Amino acid sequence: MESDALSSAGAVPAEGSLREPSILIRGGQMVVGQAVIRQDLLIRGETVAALGDLSHMEADQEIDADGLLVLPGGIDTHVHFNDTFMGTVSVHDYFVGTRAAAFGGTTSVIDFSNQVPGGSLAKTLQDKLEESAGKALIDFGVHPAITRPDEETLAEIPEVVAAGAPTMKCYMTYREDGLLIEDEDLKRIVRPLTEAGGMLMLHAEDNDAIEANVPSLIQEGKTAAIYHARSKPPEVETEAIRRIIQMARETGGRFFIVHLASPGGLELLTDAMEEGLDIRPETCAHYLYFSDSVLEREDGIKWICSPPLRDEAAMEALWQGVVDGRIRMVTSDDAAYSWEAKLFGKDRFDRCPNGLPGIEARFPLLYSEGVAKGRISLPRFVEIVSSEPARLFGMAPKKGRLDPGSDADVVILDPETTWVMGQDTLHMGTDWSAYEGIEITGKILKVFSRGELLIDGEECLGTPGRGRYLHRRLNG
Numbered sequence: 001m002e003s004d005a006l007s008s009a010g011a012v013p014a015e016g017s018l019r020e021p022s023i024l025i026r027g028g029q030m031v032v033g034q035a036v037i038r039q040d041l042l043i044r045g046e047t048v049a050a051l052g053d054l055s056h057m058e059a060d061q062e063i064d065a066d067g068l069l070v071l072p073g074g075i076d077t078h079v080h081f082n083d084t085f086m087g088t089v090s091v092h093d094y095f096v097g098t099r100a101a102a103f104g105g106t107t108s109v110i111d112f113s114n115q116v117p118g119g120s121l122a123k124t125l126q127d128k129l130e131e132s133a134g135k136a137l138i139d140f141g142v143h144p145a146i147t148r149p150d151e152e153t154l155a156e157i158p159e160v161v162a163a164g165a166p167t168m169k170c171y172m173t174y175r176e177d178g179l180l181i182e183d184e185d186l187k188r189i190v191r192p193l194t195e196a197g198g199m200l201m202l203h204a205e206d207n208d209a210i211e212a213n214v215p216s217l218i219q220e221g222k223t224a225a226i227y228h229a230r231s232k233p234p235e236v237e238t239e240a241i242r243r244i245i246q247m248a249r250e251t252g253g254r255f256f257i258v259h260l261a262s263p264g265g266l267e268l269l270t271d272a273m274e275e276g277l278d279i280r281p282e283t284c285a286h287y288l289y290f291s292d293s294v295l296e297r298e299d300g301i302k303w304i305c306s307p308p309l310r311d312e313a314a315m316e317a318l319w320q321g322v323v324d325g326r327i328r329m330v331t332s333d334d335a336a337y338s339w340e341a342k343l344f345g346k347d348r349f350d351r352c353p354n355g356l357p358g359i360e361a362r363f364p365l366l367y368s369e370g371v372a373k374g375r376i377s378l379p380r381f382v383e384i385v386s387s388e389p390a391r392l393f394g395m396a397p398k399k400g401r402l403d404p405g406s407d408a409d410v411v412i413l414d415p416e417t418t419w420v421m422g423q424d425t426l427h428m429g430t431d432w433s434a435y436e437g438i439e440i441t442g443k444i445l446k447v448f449s450r451g452e453l454l455i456d457g458e459e460c461l462g463t464p465g466r467g468r469y470l471h472r473r474l475n476g
């Protein structure tokens with residue numbers, strides 16, 4: 001309702017909100033529907049109060065945004081904080097992780113919480129509420145990851161959906177890490193989950209193929225980082241996606257494919273979406289920026305992730321999916337392991353913790369590679385980094401848009417300034433960087449979270465623990 005948003009510009013503030021602090025951001029470029037227009041934005045308290053020509057208004061604080069972009073805060077629905085995996089734990093906890101997110105223009109995250117041996121599904125939520133207490137700087141939601149598909153767990157699904165965590169994840173691989181769920185169990189999970197108003201997110205890789213490929217490569221002495229990618233060629237992904245599409249057909253369930261990296265998988269999903277199945281994908285920023293050539297480098301283990309990085313043609317195909325809207329959201333899959341841990345894979349690709357830190361890089365990298373390089377429009381950028389994740393993951397209309405009544409999660413970005421991404425300019429918790437020397441166009445100047453200035457240039461403000469749990473509910 002963009003026209004309503006504009007016509008409410010001169011509206012009288014609601015009764016009772018008069019004493020809340022106000023911030024007026026003047027003359028920024030903002031996305032309204034599919035257009036980019038110059039207008040003012042008034043924040044009052046935690047929310048957006050008005051938009052449009054507010055030249056007649058005054059506020060406690062005014063910011064001149066002439067020549068700058070004023071955008072909804074980024075929403076990253078795929079992060080792994082405090083994640084225990086492959087013999088290590090990710091170094092992004094709720095303080096370091098959400099601080100890096102904020103520096104990178106992201107004001108909401110959804111974190112995965114694995115059901116631990118003996119643990120209930122409800123405990124996955126409890127764990128994250130405890131981990132975030134006194135630490136989270138931005139708002140956060142939780143995706144429980146089901147690792148034990150027994151009757152007790154299935155019985156808990158409605159209650160956990162009702163507790164604001166309607167999106168749950170299962171892995172089709174990582175048997176050794178206790179994560180793999182068999183297809184028959186996935187079907188048993190997706191039925192009650194969909195019925196309760198949830199959505200099943202799947203890590204789509206064919207475990208049988210991987211378990212056959214890895215030992216034979218190792219036996220041949222092919223242990224370097226590039227062979228991680230060779231052990232999981234695109235067919236490994238497309239085979240799993242083919243099976244999921246069949247499950248969607250059989251069950252009528254609601255599915256989401258995390259970190260899509262293969263053009264073949266995108267083709268299958270394109271047909272499935274046309275068929276009317278309830279299934280859609282995300283891709284991640286690293287699949288759009290890095291090709292598998294980096295795995296050939298001496299420090300190639302930095303880029304070991306799953307699915308692996310693909311070739312240039314795959315990158316182009318994924319970009320095309322983003323451009324034409326078949327892929328409507330791009331996440332980070334932030335999985336930040338220390339260099340010491342990544343080194344487990346120095347001589348054995350199969351021992352390297354899979355994952356890249358990316359929570360801070362995602363937004364600026366996608367702006368620079370997408371908008372500044374002319375691949376996508378600014379409205380499409382806002383869609384993939386904020387609006388669609390908010391909509392699909394049950395955070396709209398509070399998040400993902402700047403309309404009256406929305407949370408005032410705002411990024412002010414200078415579209416002209418260039419800078420070099422790397423360990424010195426990023427704030428992530430890893431002691432190494434996958435992003436060294438990348439030239440970026442577009443610099444984040446300020447970030448607000450629910451009306452509070454969180455990032456001001458190089459400074460991070462805000463009290464750890466201020467971030468709130470996002471009680472989510474999916475639409476339709």
Ligand SMILES: [Zn+2]
Binds near residue numbers: 334
């Ligand atoms: Zn992930």
